[in-house]
Amino acid sequence: MNRTLLIVILRIFLGVVFILAGASKIGNPAAFAEDIDNYRMLPYALVTFLAIVLPWIEICAGILLVFGKFLHGAAFTVLVLNMVFIIAISSALARGLSIDCGCFSPGTGAAKVGVLRLIEDFIFLAIAVYIFRTAHHKAKPSKADF
Amino acid sequence: MYISKTLLQSMLILIISAFLGFANNYFSSQPVKISTERPGTPEAPDSTFHNSHSLNISEPVIINKNQLKNLIATEDVILVDARSPEEYAAGYISGAINIPFDHLGDYMHEIDALPKDQWLVTYCEGPRCDKAERLAWTLYEIGFERIAYYNAGLEDWQTTKDIEQ
Known part of the structure; x- marks a missing residue:
């Protein structure tokens, strides 16, 4: 397959996944805060901040990936988010927590933390790394790049 | 330069x-209240645990230390430690049996043998652990009629020095 086409497909796929993930959370910040808090990893002040901001980071980064704008920042953001998700889910699994992962539609019990969620996030991480590296290599040194 | 561009875009x-x-949170119908304090879970009023034989079957309630002490003093209470066998072996509230929430399937015989019309109180480490609450709800769904969970848990009870090891 044409490499450029592959990258376009991958970034649209990843972008749509993140837009949907973010959109499913913005309707109920309180339920999402509860899902984050169930991980028992963060002080409550940070839980509330994340519950408010994280869905919109997912949406913004997702839209930028779909439209291929600000690819460095968008891919890097998604990359960091997935690393954070992987750490959180691994930690929850290691502690034997049986909680909603909060990945999609918080408060509905749509998905529990589990190995499947972890594999999913590793795949998204790999795609984000690939997009980030490609954007990095494609960019020619130019002072007017941003 | 790429690093600074990446960081700049990410910051934006x-x-x-x-x-x-x-x-969005400001206009949301279910907003998060920005706070450093976790929203407190309401405890059941003392009256819940008085004359409880006349009480209808109700959903699991939260019990505090004093209520639990009074309940143990006045009624036969099944106290259930929801933590792992290893944690239980290291110390548990006097009289508690162990039903680890994470291995519930292995303990179905023990659960079936318990009387369903007595007060059953679950606990785990403390308010930051959710096994007691989840076990309470699971047992409620199985058919136990009077369930409370001691949300403050072992951390709170330890101040009474009534721990068996």
Whole structure:
């Protein structure tokens, strides 16, 4: 397959996944805060901040990936988010927590933390790394790049 | 240069997201209250545990230390430690049996043998552990009629020095 086409497909796929993930959370910040808090990893002040901001980071980064704008920042953001998700889910699994992962539609019990969620996030991480590296290599040194 | 560009774009995404997020939360029907304190879970009133034989079957309630002490003193209470066998072996509330929430399937015989019409109180480490609450709800769904969970848990009870090891 044409490499450029592959990258376009991958970034649209990843972008749509993140837009949907973010959109499913913005309707109920309180339920999402509860899902984050169930991980028992963060002080409550940070839980509330994340519950408010994280869905919109997912949406913004997702839209930028779909439209291929600000690819460095968008891919890097998604990359960091997935690393954070992987750490959180691994930690929850290691502690034997049986909680909603909060990945999609918080408060509905749509998905529990589990190995499947972890594999999913590793795949998204790999795609984000690939997009980030490609954007990095494609960019020619130019002072007017941003 | 690429690093600074990446960080600059990421910061911009973060700032715009923060703006949109706080605006959305402000107008949301189910907003998060920005606070450093976790919203407190209401405890059941003392009257819940008095004359409880006349009480209708109700959903699991939260019990505090004094209520639990009074209940143990006045009624036959099944006290259930929801933590792992290893944690249980290291110390548990006097009289408690162990039903680890994470291995519930292995303990179905023990659960079936318990009387369903007595007060059953679950606990785990403390308010930051959710096994007691989840076990309470699971047992409620199985058919136990009077369930409370001691949310403050072992951490709170330890102040009474009534721990068996």
